Amino acid sequence: MTVVVTSETCTGCGECVSSCPLDAISLKEDGKAYIDPNTCGECGACVDVCPVSAIVLS
Numbered sequence: 001m002t003v004v005v006t007s008e009t010c011t012g013c014g015e016c017v018s019s020c021p022l023d024a025i026s027l028k029e030d031g032k033a034y035i036d037p038n039t040c041g042e043c044g045a046c047v048d049v050c051p052v053s054a055i056v057l058s
Contacts, residue, residue: 001042001057005033009054016046016055 012031024039025046033055035046046055 002037003035003040003042003044003046004056004058005035006054006056007032009052011052011054013051015049015051019045019049021045 010032012027012033014027016033016035017025017027020040021043022039022041024036024041026034026036028034033046035055042057044057047057
């Protein structure tokens with residue numbers, strides 16, 4: 001499985017950034033979430049807190 005951000009849906013609220021226990025998520029210059037695949041543990045914490053469902057496990 002992998003965690004994917006739908007950039008078109010992401011509002012850049014930062015909820016995912018603060019929920020990630022591995023600090024694998026940051027906001028890019030455009031304000032959208034970016035998940036570092038080398039750091040992400042695929043725990044799904046970000047999926048659970050995203051208010052617009054822009055992050056999914058696939």
